[in-house]
Amino acid sequence: MRYGFLGPETTFTHQALLQALAVMPEEFDATAAEMVPFSSVATAAADLLAGDIDALMAPIENSVEGGVSGTLDVLAATDSITIVSEQTVQITFVLAAREDTALDQLTSVSSHPHAQAQVQGWLREQVPGAQIAAASSTAAAARDLAAAEAGEARGRAAVCSPLAAEHFGLAVLAEGIEDYEGATTRFVLVTREGRIPARTGADKSTLVLQLPHDRSGALLEALEILTSNGVNMSRIESRPIGDFLGRYSFSLDIEGHIEDRRVAAALRALHRLCPVVHYLGSYPRIDGRRAEVREDFADHAYDDAREWMQRLTEMITPTDPSTEI
Amino acid sequence: MRYGFLGPETTFTHQALLQALAVMPEEFDATAAEMVPFSSVATAAADLLAGDIDALMAPIENSVEGGVSGTLDVLAATDSITIVSEQTVQITFVLAAREDTALDQLTSVSSHPHAQAQVQGWLREQVPGAQIAAASSTAAAARDLAAAEAGEARGRAAVCSPLAAEHFGLAVLAEGIEDYEGATTRFVLVTREGRIPARTGADKSTLVLQLPHDRSGALLEALEILTSNGVNMSRIESRPIGDFLGRYSFSLDIEGHIEDRRVAAALRALHRLCPVVHYLGSYPRIDGRRAEVREDFADHAYDDAREWMQRLTEMITPTDPSTEI
Amino acid sequence: MRYGFLGPETTFTHQALLQALAVMPEEFDATAAEMVPFSSVATAAADLLAGDIDALMAPIENSVEGGVSGTLDVLAATDSITIVSEQTVQITFVLAAREDTALDQLTSVSSHPHAQAQVQGWLREQVPGAQIAAASSTAAAARDLAAAEAGEARGRAAVCSPLAAEHFGLAVLAEGIEDYEGATTRFVLVTREGRIPARTGADKSTLVLQLPHDRSGALLEALEILTSNGVNMSRIESRPIGDFLGRYSFSLDIEGHIEDRRVAAALRALHRLCPVVHYLGSYPRIDGRRAEVREDFADHAYDDAREWMQRLTEMITPTDPSTEI
């Protein structure tokens, strides 16, 4: 099995993939997994569809930045890709050096501007004298520092992920150096073949809906469909469809699995309402929290109703074949 | 075939039954139908369930008085009775005598107090000198007048239905004598065997719902179920359940036939919500008006959604047999 | 103060009035109250409007029979009558005689047919040998027995209300003799002058709504108005309007007082939706149960929103006087 991820190595996406492999059922033989870094989700998805890789880990949502457009757009563009699991990674940074060094001995700190923005308060206070140097990624900053000659590395440090420090054998001078803690990114593992993992009772499903554009109140109708089937929504994000101003598709996470009758019933109703419904998969929740389901939304309530209807329709007098159910 | 009706002969219910027989398909051979009057809907229904009669015509709703409790309660009490057709009769009265008579020659007018209440303004103005005599029914008033000796009948008139005047061979002195025109009664023809007539495209279905008593807002949920399946409601009436103050069941007429996917879907959802759903039948609307159905509530929209769901669920990985759909 | 009630004396309505007087605030000097029996709610209401009586106690809802049409129609017909309090009375019967008598010594039991229907099982089992005699009311049965000569009264009993037995000085041979216990009737005390009692925090309000007849789904809209203002409905009953089949008005009890901002907001929205809204009054709940109100439906939430809006509208640039709020 070949697993793609948004690289380079030691990114948070890489860490999410390692987490996923660590809990994978034995039959998948995660120890034999090959991990392949990609420079964009779009190119990785193309390779996935082409069969060059078997699965792909990609970021889908960040607690600070919101939905990851690249991933959302790739998922919305095809019916051949299915989400099979999710991971969350807390975004945290370390300050790492070739060897243990006192902070006041540092003369230069390198990192990616994006990461730097998240740690600048800490750097200003803790290593005010050091120069800030830009690298092409936090992984590159760590790798370059690891590869430098001993003399050159003296007095230098890198802002990088804990994984990068470990991967490149760097000493961690300080950890949790981000100015605001708590940023989290959610990642999804997607596969090509349209396999849906069986339900566990603590599942989530992901959809993309395109609403009818000629009907004011269609979003309200869509949400009522969920509510009237006892389905909670844990995420909703808008993305422009691209044709007109004000035209959006919506990416949703809902609680429950397509095997849950209430989820299947809601999906069928959405399919009637919406010109486009992309079902992106049902998969175990990473937090393992089971949905609380009201009695009339339980499987047996749907099954009982179906059997009752079956009995009723048997009473219909057929007049001609075209009216039979 | 033996048809019961709420008697005595020449009641408006009798007229409704005659109307129904007049339009009955040939295979029922309405000319051979036997019509059996009953003194109450409850006794007629008992005979229907016992097999003594084959069908029963009963009033269900009056535009002035509202729901006919006796009929509604009988229908709510059993699952073995099904409505197969409806009739409406405009409630109108005639003034009839043994022979054509000038109004100012009338000395006495007999009728049932209930009917009299509806024509008293007209009588006061048109036959101010006549005495008002009470009869046990308008049919009895007409029958007695027809049976009286010629001398005795002179100067007498009866307030009765047009059917009664015709049936007993009386001369109609004036018609449409009710003070407020437009009162209409709706009747239903019910059968024992649980047969549902095939849909015609202009159908109506009748339900009795008992709502969960522990949930505020359950009536709202029930109505939303109808709306979210594009099902219009043409009648709703409350009836006490009998156990607690404020506990009601609801008798509903909805547009459409149980063969309509949208109606079946709404019924299934109501079955989940409600501890009791009595389905009382689907039958052609007497006014022949076809329902206007939004595209996403049409049969094919439900069928398409079901097929789509079928394809999706085939993708589920079975882990053990108990989780298979 | 003269209080009318649906008579004759010792009816359950009489008892409800006595209950109401017993808890009346001192300033009303209930001891000086005069109680006037009426033979119908309609005639009593006419006297109330004419000023002949000051208030009227009338049954509004029975747990077995449902809404009391006579009272509901009188309340719906005018805006000049307001409900100021409610009472509930458990419908229970006693077997009473002139003096303490063994049941097997009874030869005759008199009562009103309506009451008899509710105790017939008990009578058949406990006094199988006694003859059943009809009286014009249970009050009359008790009164006649009390007035009979001693010899004549021997072996006779009456089925009547506990109040009637007490009022006419009869001995109670057995109490709670109804076959099915638990039937309850709710009564309302109405006044002419349109006074609304101040809120207590445990209040109820009564409305009659006539829905727009050209809009399918109007009942759903009306219920959503209540829900979206956090207002629970504790009773809903349909009554025909009288013009067309299927046209109903709805009589509602809602939790809360017109002084509650959420109730006032819901009423205003109903006033926009409905061609007719009769507000029949706000009054203390007899069960004293206080409504649980979600924080965003509390008075202060409505008041805060109003102040916020006030500040916003002060920012509007007036272009000409006609557009000012």
Added chain:
Amino acid sequence: MRYGFLGPETTFTHQALLQALAVMPEEFDATAAEMVPFSSVATAAADLLAGDIDALMAPIENSVEGGVSGTLDVLAATDSITIVSEQTVQITFVLAAREDTALDQLTSVSSHPHAQAQVQGWLREQVPGAQIAAASSTAAAARDLAAAEAGEARGRAAVCSPLAAEHFGLAVLAEGIEDYEGATTRFVLVTREGRIPARTGADKSTLVLQLPHDRSGALLEALEILTSNGVNMSRIESRPIGDFLGRYSFSLDIEGHIEDRRVAAALRALHRLCPVVHYLGSYPRIDGRRAEVREDFADHAYDDAREWMQRLTEMITPTDPSTEI
């Protein structure tokens, strides 16, 4: 008056500002307006709040890319900025040169990579032989070409906005050269002082809502508030709040003006529901389309309901001052 815009000069935002000034009422003396380019919306907004500029034109929504995060976040962050008008600009590009030149004479075409992506099909087909050169913006490409010496400019062209070509005195060789036509960007003019333009009857209002995070279904409740006041929503976009995964605020455009009673009523109800409601202003719609308002959502329906409620509340008996409204 000093108007800021997202620069540099000749951007589409610049064009939007010119459009806005062209239709500004006389009292604003648009001819004396000073236009100040800014490199980001955030810095411009800071200058606006500081009083250095009086208004600011900024892009808010693009039909292809969706909401403009920078602008949405600035608007959501303060209550001191109000939208006073909107503009839309169709995103279209021209190919411009120093003087009229045949396409096959071109050896080099310069532009900004973003623009180039939108015209690359056209360039490949129409000027296959020309080299593509990157500029820091389309404005810079046009300006540099205009500033080049005559000899140097020969055979060179720039992809830029129509405004840039005109502004820098270039000859337009081809117009509408974008591969997919129809991309549109919407811009808003914002001011500091919290002034709301009076309603015109064809207005729009913009909000940012933060929903209660402990209540599933809050988005549904928010949309129902709009629907139950007859308020259509023409845009909804999600933006992460930043504290937890799955926590979003929503930026909305609704039809109507805060002076419309139905809009004010909806806003008040949203204020109760939501911990945060940012009202960003009401302003004329650029398309001039007037809202169709159902009779029960018209101003007079709200006003009538308020007067009716006023009369009812006057009937309340005050018991103590604290319960008075």
